[in-house]
Amino acid sequence: MSTEYSNKTLEKESNAAGLQIVKESEEDRLMTLSVGPQHPGSGHFRFTVKVDGDYIVHCDPDPGYVHRGEEKMCEYRNFIQNIPHLERPVIHDSNNITYSYSLAVEELTNIQVPRRGQFIRAIASELNRQVYTLYWLAIYGIFLGHSTMFMWPTGDRELFIDLLEMLTGARVTHAFNIPGGVRNDMPVGFSEKCLRQIAYFEKRLVEYENIFYNNPLMRQRTEGVGLLTKEEAIKLGVTGSVLRASNIPYDIRKAEPYDVYNEIDFKVQYMKSSDCFARAYVPFLDMKESCYIMRQLLDKIPQSGEVRAKLQPNPKGPAGESYRRVESGRGALGYYIISDGTPKPYRVKISVGSFRNMLALPYLLVGSKLADMPSIYWALNYWPVEADR
């Protein structure tokens, strides 16, 4: 009452004196915070948020800090030369990002992949999905302030990196998938080692669940935060674990089975709660399911045979276009390639899951608390480098 009174008197007096009062607007209460690209909670990405007290009222994503022009670079190289630079956007998931490229080029040039090659591709893809998801989980842990959950997955990631090194010869960037199959065959003793590592890793997954997902403080922080309903998820076009966390069991491996995935028995993991916890938990369930898939793949693989179809020195197909996609660690990852009949593609368009998931960020952040920002952001399974391409 007293402040109102004094404000009114002030207004009267200043009107009498011929002064104009500038009133406080809503905007004056807001504080603009710049998150990234040099912020421990952003990665190679920047978004500005406006906060009113502890609540975020506006979010403006600003990607593009790591744009490399991958799509344009593709037009100057032939189909085989394109592989090593195409895996740069997601070096942690390099087998999946070259998988769909190889599929699209095979469709253009009409190459049949030998059966053993298809299996090795799928094994490498599943191993790499584990590597990516563990890296993602480690960062999710440290974003919530859980330092043990940062160290454990980064340590266990070495299991799969060692396996991939044994299989492909490189630790992170493999350039393993090529149109027509894979670069080289499985070494002797690989499948025994792989089964051993999987058995150990499944034990570790139980410990992850105990220390992180069943932690009451973690549940308090993530349950009911950043709700993305089924309808909104479809409207925004999110994909991968974010889509599956919003009660939509959609997986490219099941919906459009490629190579050997129609022979594999697995369930599409999804959750109904549609919140941050579900988005954090679905990749974990995927890791469990991936172990199951890998066991089957190692069981069903033909013991001998070619792994790579014979290719022309500079493979080229008839003029035409193709679109193939795979399920990567972050969701649907598709390549749209137009060929004009030359050994170089006319146009390559990469459709990545990260960018589509990032579009949901402003919708989820507005109205949430500042403390939930890292949790919501990283649960979107977003990899900035891949989104910028």
Next chain:
Amino acid sequence: MASRGSRIVEYRFGNFVASLIWLILIVLIIVSLAALPVIFIILFYLPLPPVNGQVLTPYLFLSMMVDPTRTLPVLKFIMHTELFRVAVFPGFSYAAIFAAVTIFVERKFLAKMQLRVGPLYAGKIEGIFQLIADGLKLISKEIIIPSGADKPIFWAAPIAFVAAAAALISLIPVAPGWVVSNTDVGLVAAFAILGFFPLIALLFSWASNSKYPFIGGLRALHQMIAFEIPFILSALSVVILSGSLNLTHIAASQTPYWYIFFLPISAFVFFISSLAELERIPFDLPEAESEIVAGWLTETSGMIYGLLQLGTYIKLYALAALFVTLFLGGWAGPQIFPQVLGPPGQISPLMQLLTLRPIYNAVTVNAVFWFSIKTFGIIMLMLLPRGINPRIRIDILLHTGWYKLIVLSFINMFIALALVYGGVFGPGGILTPH
């Protein structure tokens, strides 16, 4: 044979010992040639206290330093000065050593939990000198002050932080009679000093002239005020049982039965609140890295950061020691040290020196031993949540502080009142020590 690159790899323990012996030799030469004359000159002008009924002349003092049997009385005299209490034991140096050990143990302990090795190279043995290396690094770094910062406060706040933490340890009784300031309002004084910390955090964050420190400072203020009340209330039930605010008296009054057996809920509330006061995980919101960079420490650099860290760890020791004093009986514990070291009766001068005969006090040594063991145990418990918990959110934190913990501490306060009115504690109670 040894190329430049392989010098570090070819480490021999013999070389290490040889370098140590060289170092000792050089120190001895410097002491005899330079330090002794300087001491002699200084001592000539100082009024020295009488020891053992003899007036100390500089010559006598020097002969005492050389004669081992005469050194101990001098040491005994020094140990009973005020300066020794404030600067060495139970004052700043004791707490600083505790802080250093805590930092090292925290790193190795956390590393073992997280399946890694922790500090490894500095100091050859398990990275034991990593802290010294870090300290040297922090000292040698440039201190950057943001433009537009409030410079006097920016400089004063870290020093005030360490000073407040050091003021807190002056109230802690480590052994019977071994306390810097034995005041009758010890507990109230401790809470009064704890009230300074949010003020310092807020002042520093305001003086930084930056957004992230400002948010961090406000969070620190919210958090510390929310947990101050359960903190005080949980200590109040101890006051009800002991009938005193004097920390020495509180520690002495629980010689047979520790208060944690009667006040487990209060002890729990006190523990949680001290975690929040210390800004340790899961309550490290003021320094939440992924949200607000480093919170109110964002603009710190070099030794300003070093001082704030030193203050934080001294505060950690002080709060753990306060927990031990209030709930775990302070220095109480079975007598495990013998009354005199070595054979009883007359012994040779050298043996007198070796057994520290004039300054050894079995009760004090025993008290310090038990106090240190308990305090270190509590510190280890305080380190544990960092390995297993994520950070909690500010609204959950405030809800916990204002609602749950206050209710819990009231419950135990009623239990304490019932114990006093039931004649168990209080004047003439069954368990009151006589």
